[in-house]
Amino acid sequence: MAKLYFRYGAMNSGKSTALLQAAYNYEERGQLIVLAKPRIDTKGDQTIVSRxxxxxxxxxxxxxxxxxxxxxxxxxxxxIRDTSRDVSCLLVDEAQFLSTQQVDDLLRIAVREDVPVLAYGIRTDFQTVAFPGSRRLLEIAHSLEELKTICRCGRKAVFNGRSVDGRFVFDGDQVAIDGVDVTYESLCAACYLDESGDTLATGRRSAVPLDAGLELGPDPDFS
Known part of the structure; x- marks a missing residue:
């Protein structure tokens, strides 16, 4: 049985580069692969673009x-029709932008079709809230691998800061790809808190009562 792999990291951790390297490794050994990405990722349109x-x-x-x-x-x-060979791997870039159902289907492809699926993406947005696709991948992937990068201070970067006109912002839509004045920077937890004034998630996720138990409903952010 094949497996679903989720390889995640902060911005600029080399996710697309790692995907393209994996694709090269398969093809160097004469294997066929399929590459996919969400259409919402306008960077590169029909192309995977590495840093x-x-x-x-x-x-x-x-x-x-x-x-x-x-x-x-x-x-x-x-x-199979054109080459008389089967596909050896499905590689998915920017997997954080997939829906929960699409991530479930990635697991089905791995298990039912016996084709390994390698998904690459970002874990959380600029407000430290998980993307729906990433959240589901963290829940069901057979294997999780963190791709590491460093903050400007030299520590390990774990969060993604959004900057507009050179200033960090912590409000706005979850998805804003390659806006004219929008850039992103990978930050460690300390630098993120310094920039955000110790704010996390900007109130998008309320505190859960300790006695909530099993009566918790779905997360309103992703329902």
Whole structure:
């Protein structure tokens, strides 16, 4: 049985570079792969773009309501028809932008289709709140691997700061990719708290009562 892998890290931790390296490793050994990414990631459009300048087109992109299982099966069938070889791996970039259902389908692809799935993405947004796709991957992936990078102070970076016109901001939409004046910086916990005035999640997640027990409902952020 194949497995679902989630390789995550802060911004600039080399996620896309690692994905492209994994793709190269498979193909160097004569294996067929399928590359995919969410369409919401406008960076590179139909292309995976690494910080080192290495690029590669994907086989398909998905919207939030697309059936990623069916899309993969179609590409797999075409590969077998055209090359008489099966697909050895599905690699997904920017997996944080997938829906919960799409992540569940990645697990089904790995288990039911016996094809390893390597998903790469960011764990949390600029307010330290998990993306829906990342949250589900952390819950169900067979294997979790953190890709590390460093903060400007030299410590390990774990959070992502959003800067607009050169100033850090902690309010706004969760997704804002490559805006004209929007940049991101990987920060350690200490530097993030310094910049945010000790604020985490900006009130998006209220404290849970200690006696809440099993009566907890779904997280309103992602329901």
């Amino acid at each position: 080192l300048g290495v690029t590669r087109p994907v086989d398909f992109t998905v919207d939030l309501d697309d059936d990623i299982y069916t899309r993969f099966q179609a590409h797999r069938a075409a590969a």
